[in-house]
Amino acid sequence: MGTELSERQGMILGLIIHEYVDTGEPIGSKALLSRYDIGVSSATIRNEMAALTRAGLLRQVHTSGGRMPTEEGYRFFVRGLLGETELPSDEKRLISHQFYQARADVDEWVRLAASVLAQQSQAAALVTAPHATRAIFKHIELIATHGRQVLLVLVLQGGEVRQHVLSLTEPVDQVRLSELAERINAAAHGRDADGVASLVPSFDTLGEEVLRLISDTLSRADALAAGEIHRDGLANVLEHPDFTHSDAARHALRLLDEQTFLQELLSRVLTPAIGNVQVVIGGEGAWDDLRDCSIVLARYGADGFATGALGVLGPTRMAYGRTISTVRYVSGLMSELVVDAFAT
Amino acid sequence: MGTELSERQGMILGLIIHEYVDTGEPIGSKALLSRYDIGVSSATIRNEMAALTRAGLLRQVHTSGGRMPTEEGYRFFVRGLLGETELPSDEKRLISHQFYQARADVDEWVRLAASVLAQQSQAAALVTAPHATRAIFKHIELIATHGRQVLLVLVLQGGEVRQHVLSLTEPVDQVRLSELAERINAAAHGRDADGVASLVPSFDTLGEEVLRLISDTLSRADALAAGEIHRDGLANVLEHPDFTHSDAARHALRLLDEQTFLQELLSRVLTPAIGNVQVVIGGEGAWDDLRDCSIVLARYGADGFATGALGVLGPTRMAYGRTISTVRYVSGLMSELVVDAFAT
DNA sequence: CGTTAGCACTCTCGATGCTCGAGTGCTAAG
DNA sequence: CTTAGCACTCGAGCATCGAGAGTGCTAACG
Numbered sequence: 001m002g003t004e005l006s007e008r009q010g011m012i013l014g015l016i017i018h019e020y021v022d023t024g025e026p027i028g029s030k031a032l033l034s035r036y037d038i039g040v041s042s043a044t045i046r047n048e049m050a051a052l053t054r055a056g057l058l059r060q061v062h063t064s065g066g067r068m069p070t071e072e073g074y075r076f077f078v079r080g081l082l083g084e085t086e087l088p089s090d091e092k093r094l095i096s097h098q099f100y101q102a103r104a105d106v107d108e109w110v111r112l113a114a115s116v117l118a119q120q121s122q123a124a125a126l127v128t129a130p131h132a133t134r135a136i137f138k139h140i141e142l143i144a145t146h147g148r149q150v151l152l153v154l155v156l157q158g159g160e161v162r163q164h165v166l167s168l169t170e171p172v173d174q175v176r177l178s179e180l181a182e183r184i185n186a187a188a189h190g191r192d193a194d195g196v197a198s199l200v201p202s203f204d205t206l207g208e209e210v211l212r213l214i215s216d217t218l219s220r221a222d223a224l225a226a227g228e229i230h231r232d233g234l235a236n237v238l239e240h241p242d243f244t245h246s247d248a249a250r251h252a253l254r255l256l257d258e259q260t261f262l263q264e265l266l267s268r269v270l271t272p273a274i275g276n277v278q279v280v281i282g283g284e285g286a287w288d289d290l291r292d293c294s295i296v297l298a299r300y301g302a303d304g305f306a307t308g309a310l311g312v313l314g315p316t317r318m319a320y321g322r323t324i325s326t327v328r329y330v331s332g333l334m335s336e337l338v339v340d341a342f343a344t
Numbered sequence: 345m346g347t348e349l350s351e352r353q354g355m356i357l358g359l360i361i362h363e364y365v366d367t368g369e370p371i372g373s374k375a376l377l378s379r380y381d382i383g384v385s386s387a388t389i390r391n392e393m394a395a396l397t398r399a400g401l402l403r404q405v406h407t408s409g410g411r412m413p414t415e416e417g418y419r420f421f422v423r424g425l426l427g428e429t430e431l432p433s434d435e436k437r438l439i440s441h442q443f444y445q446a447r448a449d450v451d452e453w454v455r456l457a458a459s460v461l462a463q464q465s466q467a468a469a470l471v472t473a474p475h476a477t478r479a480i481f482k483h484i485e486l487i488a489t490h491g492r493q494v495l496l497v498l499v500l501q502g503g504e505v506r507q508h509v510l511s512l513t514e515p516v517d518q519v520r521l522s523e524l525a526e527r528i529n530a531a532a533h534g535r536d537a538d539g540v541a542s543l544v545p546s547f548d549t550l551g552e553e554v555l556r557l558i559s560d561t562l563s564r565a566d567a568l569a570a571g572e573i574h575r576d577g578l579a580n581v582l583e584h585p586d587f588t589h590s591d592a593a594r595h596a597l598r599l600l601d602e603q604t605f606l607q608e609l610l611s612r613v614l615t616p617a618i619g620n621v622q623v624v625i626g627g628e629g630a631w632d633d634l635r636d637c638s639i640v641l642a643r644y645g646a647d648g649f650a651t652g653a654l655g656v657l658g659p660t661r662m663a664y665g666r667t668i669s670t671v672r673y674v675s676g677l678m679s680e681l682v683v684d685a686f687a688t
Numbered sequence: 689c690g691t692t693a694g695c696a697c698t699c700t701c702g703a704t705g706c707t708c709g710a711g712t713g714c715t716a717a718g
Numbered sequence: 719c720t721t722a723g724c725a726c727t728c729g730a731g732c733a734t735c736g737a738g739a740g741t742g743c744t745a746a747c748g
Contacts (some may be wrong), residue, residue: 028711043721064711064728119504141485144501155487165449235598254579372740387692408699500720
């Protein structure tokens with residue numbers, strides 16, 4: 001587990017991972033030597049490789065094929081990577097420019113973030129919309145559509161909008177609805193789910209029904225996984241050679257199809273601080289369906305105002321350096337945008 | 345092309361397609377005979393098969409492997425299918441029951457329709473939200489979020505909601521915004537894009553800005569492909585044996601990833617009458633990327649009120665009967681829901 | 689004239705056996 | 719500690735080959 005590695009062993013592990021990520025084929029001592037300029041002979045490398053294999057960081061799938069990293073090997077490697085990597089500044093500029101152009105619309109940010117992540121990492125990207133950590137009532141609008149159906153439009157502090165159709169027991173005309181909306185707007189402004197619920201006694205049956213719905217919606221909005229998860233780059237998963245000829249891609253895609261799984265996944269990222277990038281390699285035991293997949297995740301936003309999550313799902317054999325720095329950078333940009341928009 | 349087929353030839357074509365869709369392997373005269381009870385010998389079937397091959401409805405990939413349908417063969421077969429097929433009534437009941445439970449929320453219909461289509465057809469499903477054929481202003485709400493940013497919530501006749509962030513040149517307080525909203529609501533009620541635009545002269549600079557935005561949004565909403573296309577069952581595409589070991593799936597998924605393509609595709613379905621199911625087999629020349637894929641499409645809704653499109657994208661080797669009847673049935677259900685909700 | 693039995697022919701698929709190359713661990717010498 | 723050398727292992731790739739399935743054609747039959 002926590003075995004110490006010599007500097008040379010670390011370098012060799014890094015080179016093997018680099019090479020393996022690049023080619024997808026196990027590599028042997030001689031081949032490694034021929035491609036990189038290491039100051040030692042192939043026999044020495046063989047010895048080091050044997051040590052790394054004993055430590056559980058490398059493995060060989062058959063006796064006479066080269067070595068490739070184990071999941072544990074990737075983890076070790078990534079641990080060293082988390083602190084350092086950064087995106088080249090020209091790419092940063094390119095990305096931030098795109099975001100600058102789209103600053104008007106929250107949904108546009110989300111789409112853009114997913115698109116950038118998918119593009120850069122050549123894997124599938126997942127992004128949730130920023131979401132108020134504590135949903136606060138700002139405004140409602142009640143609109144008679146027809147008969148006994150009423151459309152409730154609820155605006156939260158920060159600009160999130162929820163809509164809901166309400167089926168009343170008896171028809172009510174628009175004038176009465178508008179009156180009610182005005183009274184509720186005056187009374188409920190700035191309150192949270194409980195605060196709205198406590199207003200019920202001072203309203204009539206109709207008002208009670210509406211208030212309950214608002215309160216429910218607010219408290220449901222408190223949970224992280226309220227909105228849909230925006231996905232992009234699903235096809236990238238298939239393009240990857242590791243997946244095209246195996247059925248691991250089917251697993252991955254099926255997971256990406258299931259909102260419940262994704263929500264569980266993204267909720268995992270709730271714990272660490274904003275801006276910290278998390279990497280989950282090969283399911284890590286807990287997610288059995290994620291064999292052969294890795295996930296790079298981060299939370300963005302501003303604690304106390306609104307947060308969201310974004311991440312990349314790709315093959316275990318992934319360019320971690322690039323992906324981690326992209327996720328970190330995009331999450332930073334999104335945080336800025338959220339602070340701009342939500343912090344009054 | 346329009347060659348006449350004898351009844352027996354039609355039957356044999358049907359059997360071959362049935363068998364091929366089931367097993368995925370070409371089938372020969374003897375094997376066909378052994379699995380179905382046809383009143384003739386294998387030699388006769390061979391003759392008929394030769395005729396069907398000459399007519400371009402069957403083909404053999406090598407001399408000594410059985411026959412399989414050509415795209416043209418599928419088309420002929422499907423043409424005969426379009427009129428007749430219907431879903432078993434117990435499945436109908438099951439589906440309609442699900443829809444009944446979800447009648448409150450338009451987005452929920454869309455999700456459900458996609459889920460049902462994906463499930464039943466074991467392929468990828470595409471559904472657009474119902475969409476007013478002519479967008480009519482119903483109501484707006486202007487909400488100051490912070491500084492010079494204003495949230496515009498626009499409700500269309502029928503209950504569709506659009507939101508937009510407006511950056512003003514100077515800060516405006518909520519009271520003035522509410523006043524303006526009230527004036528616009530009174531003046532613009534029931535108008536379309538042009539109608540709203542014609543109101544501009546009677547408002548001040550701020551009002552003008554808002555009215556223009558409303559008018560723009562209304563006219564943009566007139567185009568079909570306004571909303572996002574909801575997708576489901578993408579993983580199904582990969583499960584299919586025809587796709588798992590080929591790169592056709594990559595094509596398909598890449599297409600499903602591209603909104604623009606899908607919108608073009610769904611706009612194709614604008615022409616025919618609501619309820620008519622369209623089947624596009626193997627790209628039909630026009631869509632080159634759709635080799636090996638077929639699409640079953642239908643429009644739903646009510647002309648003059650609101651319409652949407654839904655469909656299924658799957659492998660050319662698809663159970664057309666089942667898929668067509670599912671698409672027809674779901675589109676019928678959606679039409680009913682739309683009529684219920686939109687026709688006042 | 690449509691149908692059928694028989695036959696010679698074709699072609700794919702899977703199994704078998706082979707060599708070649710890359711890679712390893714070990715040992716002994718520098 | 720490093721390195722050269724060596725014996726050994728094992729998978730990928732290629733050629734060969736027989737079995738099985740399917741075809742088209744011809745000639746006989748009702």
